[in-house]
């Protein structure tokens with residue numbers, strides 16, 4: 059059976075060139091970067107090269123602004139909680155959006171439990187917040203604004219530049235979670251105007267278990283884990299050398315090919331949108347029709363539930379995901395889908411299809427053939443709808 | 446030139462069998478374990494298999510007691526801070542030892558800044574604390590005792606069983622950092638009597654950037670990072686599948702070969718101790734002569750400084766380390782060496798030689814030939830001593 | 833995640849549909865929770881002669897619906913009332929812990945359909 063992987067926003071395969079680089083640092087150059095002997099120096103060199111690759115990819119002015127972390131989630135925790143604790147004397151108010159990943163939202167919830175106040179900005183029907191909303195939410199206690207660059211569930215790209223101008227004008231630290239945007243659309247810390255930015259290896263054909271945080275020189279911040287002096291005292295623990303090397307190589311490759319790849323995937327995306335909307339009635343496009351990630355397609359199909367769709371597509375060899383949290387045993391549908399105004403009932407029928415480097419035109423055709431009969435079959439089984 | 450890696454306590458090469466397993470989960474079975482499609486299920490299976498391997502290796506009664514973390518350091522942070530925050534209502538006193546790794550000591554320091562009280566037990570000249578010391582330090586506010594199993598710098602093994610009996614009798618949660626002992630000497634959570642135990646992949650021929658925490662069922666605890674629901678809500682972030690698979694395989698291999706390997710390395714260790722003490726005057730054996738890790742040799746050579754020794758040995762192809770913190774740019778010598786009563790001057794001349802799977806009798810001989818002329822040369826250069 | 837039996841019932845659900853002029857009909861759940869199950873029955877001589885379901889829900893919800901109809905078909909009303917959620921889950925060779933509530937729905941829907949039938953009989 060044909061295998062079609064359409065879940066690149068969940069995770070990506072490691073690029074063979076990346077895996078090859080990594081392997082060397084597992085079995086051959088295995089030193090601890092903190093050791094001063096030859097094995098250690100070799101490892102150190104590799105870590106610093108990767109730091110440079112990350113800095114270059116996102117336009118950081120110095121390698122000292124990049125720290126590696128264990129996951130994108132940990133990088134988000136570092137960025138948000140690290141700024142919050144360090145600036146506690148100045149104020150206790152944080153602004154974020156209803157679109158954020160749980161890595162951001164749950165940091166904010168934790169900070170609330172610790173006495174901070176958090177404003178979660180509502181979204182428009184496309185999943186965006188505006189600079190005006192941010193401006194209106196700022197108080198003289200605001201110490202941090204954290205708004206994601208691109209959303210994982212509905213692919214919507216936020217107007218980060220406009221928001222950062224507001225933050226700059228009010229001298230408030232601004233963080234963006236760029237886990238989904240890096241390597242897919244242009245990400246430059248100066249053009250975006252952000253003070254902190256977080257990213258993750260496994261979304262860009264690098265390994266799982268490695269993330270990075272950019273922090274602009276001079277930004278008030280403190281660590282959230284405690285131990286040795288690694289990563290310029292920003293993140294203790296022996297460096298994941300192979301993972302770091304992999305992230306460095308991956309981000310270099312992703313940014314090199316970005317424009318060509320984005321165009322290719324956007325064509326697939328637009329074709330799927332067009333044909334699915336034409337062929338399958340009672341379908342809702344979620345997220346912004348244009349201001350969205352190139353390979354990102356998301357819908358809600360009325361009257362049916364996400365997991366059943368997933369399982370049926372899986373039986374056809376198509377790997378895809380749903381924002382329906384039924385799949386994780388909770389009956390709550392995705393907070394993003396309800397935040398853009400969908401009813402829970404509709405949100406339950408969500409499908410997210412995220413394409414990437416390994417996908418071809420044939421994959422798209424295979425999917426477009428497979429989907430309609432599945433939707434039909436499930437709707438025939440459903441007690442809801444017009445049937 | 447011959448290359449001799451004698452720094453296994455700093456880090457180990459990834460075993461080729463481990464690297465091979467890992468590679469599959471980078472490029473082939475690359476799914477996100479949280480995804481319900483075939484790619485995700487494959488990854489989930491691998492993660493759960495590794496969890497079982499870890500549970501089996503340390504004698505945990507259920508896989509639910511094992512959580513993966515990004516490093517040994519993060520696992521220590523999880524264990525110590527997770528228990529401290531969760532038991533804050535019961536008390537604010539923590540007992541630890543002067544032998545601990547900075548991952549433990551700096552967690553304790555942070556907790557002190559947050560209002561906890563920490564007792565750091567002093568060490569005997571071999572680097573041990575006794576159960577009696579622990580018993581005497583307990584107050585009715587004590588909520589956690591954290592004492593390492595084996596020390597990284599001087600190889601000394603602590604009387605964990607005796608200490609845990611005291612903790613049990615007083616119903617105080619007991620954690621041990623077993624990063625250096627797992628895979629080298631028997632580690633069984635029931636025999637040791639611990640409630641939490643932490644370990645790290647890269648010390649046992651697994652990859653860097655993966656750690657694990659054992660937490661006995663029923664132990665009061667809370668997470669220290671916030672985000673998604675991974676690891677049964679204990680540690681958020683997409684799982685480092687390849688790293689986890691590597692740790693699982695590595696711990697299985699290490700425990701399988703443990704007894705034979707320990708005997709082999711102990712022979713090398715004892716030979717080095719004997720010959721060096723015979724050949725080189727003004728040498729002090731650091732740590733316990735018998736109650737120590739099998740492949741672990743540590744000395745202080747009077748009148749000379751660690752980094753110089755390291756560099757000279759490095760030029761002979763021998764990778765080794767020193768407890769002298771000069772190597773990290775600070776002039777403070779290792780806190781462990783001063784805690785066992787050495788003067789700073791003596792502590793500066795420390796050398797740590799840690800052998801492992803890749804070492805042979807020839808390595809030992811090569812080292813025994815290389816060392817004396819180096820010490821002689823450096824002493825001839827030194828303004829200190831009898832020269 | 834799911835047993836082969838669950839996947840079999842999910843892939844080839846038995847008794848899908850809705851009986852017209854049913855002797856009993858029951859619907860449980862609510863769409864905002866993501867689970868709705870509707871069962872319709874035909875009863876002759878106190879025996880369930882025909883039974884059909886419609887379900888809005890996850891794989892487990894579909895499989896438990898299918899299984900409960902298969903278990904109830906041909907049974908007497910009293911026998912059918914004995915079918916428990918646990919029995920449905922067991923017949924499917926188990927469900928993931930997080931999905932046990934889906935099996936609750938199946939037996940509840942059957943019970944609701946039977947009660948509806950009994951009410952109509954007594955009316």
Ligand SMILES: Cc1ncc(COP(=O)(O)O)c(C=O)c1O
Pocket residue numbers: 294295296454516517518519521546548593595596597622624625645646647654655656
């Ligand atoms: C005793 C001990 N604890 C904790 C650690 C930290 O482990 P990691 O380097 O994986 O963070 C180490 C090694 O660095 C260690 O030797």
Ligand SMILES: Cc1ncc(COP(=O)(O)O)c(C=O)c1O
Pocket residue numbers: 067129130131132134159161206208209210235237238258259260267268269681682683
């Ligand atoms: C927008 C966003 N932020 C953060 C994360 C967390 O990254 P990681 O899975 O590496 O912890 C993800 C993906 O899981 C994401 O999509």
Ligand code: FES
Pocket residue numbers: 771772774775776
């Ligand atoms: S003598 Fe130079 S750092 Fe110690």
Ligand code: FES
Pocket residue numbers: 384385387388389865866867888889890891892893931934
């Ligand atoms: S119907 Fe939602 S979990 Fe089963």
